[in-house]
Amino acid sequence: MRTVPVSATVVRIGIVAPSRGRTARSVHLGVTLDAVLDDVFDGVPVPYRTPTWFRRPEGDNTTLVIPPTVPSRWVATGLVALVDEALGNRNRHLAQFGRLRLRLAIDHGDVVLRPPHFGGAAIALSSWLCDSAELKAASAAAPEEDQVLIVSDRFYTAVAGEGEHDLDPAVFRQVFVAAGGGLEIGWLRIRPDAETWNSSEDDGLAPS
Numbered sequence: 001m002r003t004v005p006v007s008a009t010v011v012r013i014g015i016v017a018p019s020r021g022r023t024a025r026s027v028h029l030g031v032t033l034d035a036v037l038d039d040v041f042d043g044v045p046v047p048y049r050t051p052t053w054f055r056r057p058e059g060d061n062t063t064l065v066i067p068p069t070v071p072s073r074w075v076a077t078g079l080v081a082l083v084d085e086a087l088g089n090r091n092r093h094l095a096q097f098g099r100l101r102l103r104l105a106i107d108h109g110d111v112v113l114r115p116p117h118f119g120g121a122a123i124a125l126s127s128w129l130c131d132s133a134e135l136k137a138a139s140a141a142a143p144e145e146d147q148v149l150i151v152s153d154r155f156y157t158a159v160a161g162e163g164e165h166d167l168d169p170a171v172f173r174q175v176f177v178a179a180g181g182g183l184e185i186g187w188l189r190i191r192p193d194a195e196t197w198n199s200s201e202d203d204g205l206a207p208s
Contacts, residue, residue, distance in 0.1 A: 004112075005111060006113065007108070008066060008067060008108070008109075009070065009108045010066070010106070010108070010109075010111060011063070011075065011104060011126070012064075013083075013102055013104055013130070014060060014130045015030070015033060015061070015101070016101035016102060017101070018030075019060075025098065026060070028098055029060075029098075030060070035090060036083065037064075039090075040082045040086050045078075048069070050067060053067065054118065061130065063118060063126070063127075065118055066079075072159050075106065076155070076159045076166075078165070083104065083147060087146040087147060091146060100146070101145070102148075103130050103147070103148055103150075104130070104147055105127075105129035105130035105132075105135065105149075105150050105186075106126065106129075106149070106150075106151045106152065107122045107152035108122060108154065108155050108158065109122035109152075109154065110122055125152055126152070128178070128179040128180065128184065129184070129186050132150065132178065132186065134177055135148055135177075135188065138190070142191055150188045151187050152185075153184070153185035153186065155187075156187040160187075167187075171190055172187040173187065174188075175187070175188050
């Protein structure tokens with residue numbers, strides 16, 4: 001059992017509106033998410049597909065811990081694209097009521113591995129980002145989108161740029177999210193036609 005923190009990328013995935021409808025719908029969404037992630041892992045390039053990936057379902061959420069040998073830039077672009085593709089393929093055959101929509105939050109930092117349990121700063125921050133009012137508002141504002149994405153400030157700083165595998169700063173907006181009794185900076189992926197959020201008023205916790 002490893003108790004010393006290691007550096008890893010954490011992807012927190014939350015199901016949008018899992019409790020809307022009967023229990024059968026919640027079960028269906030959970031099963032569909034498992035299938036989507038299976039499809040995603042099948043698409044991970046062989047050099048990055050190692051046994052040191054961890055995946056933990058937690059009710060309406062799933063946490064992925066990705067080893068540092070997998071480049072953060074690939075997680076930000078390649079993995080997110082695989083999730084989008086797998087979601088589209090699964091949702092294509094579903095009625096609107098059974099459609100799976102996801103909130104994704106990404107951070108890179110310290111993780112303590114105690115399989116099947118995880119802990120550490122990156123686990124906590126990714127959870128706060130995923131459950132943030134800002135990400136939920138973005139999802140509600142774009143019902144046509146299968147997924148919405150937010151990344152931590154340190155992750156964004158490391159991977160934003162103009163390269164082919166960088167996050168495009170033009171499509172991300174800074175927001176402040178409630179985190180452990182304080183505020184943390186996050187970077188929310190936005191639609192080109194999205195309204196401007198004012199991150200300096202109202203504690204940055206609501207759209208202007």
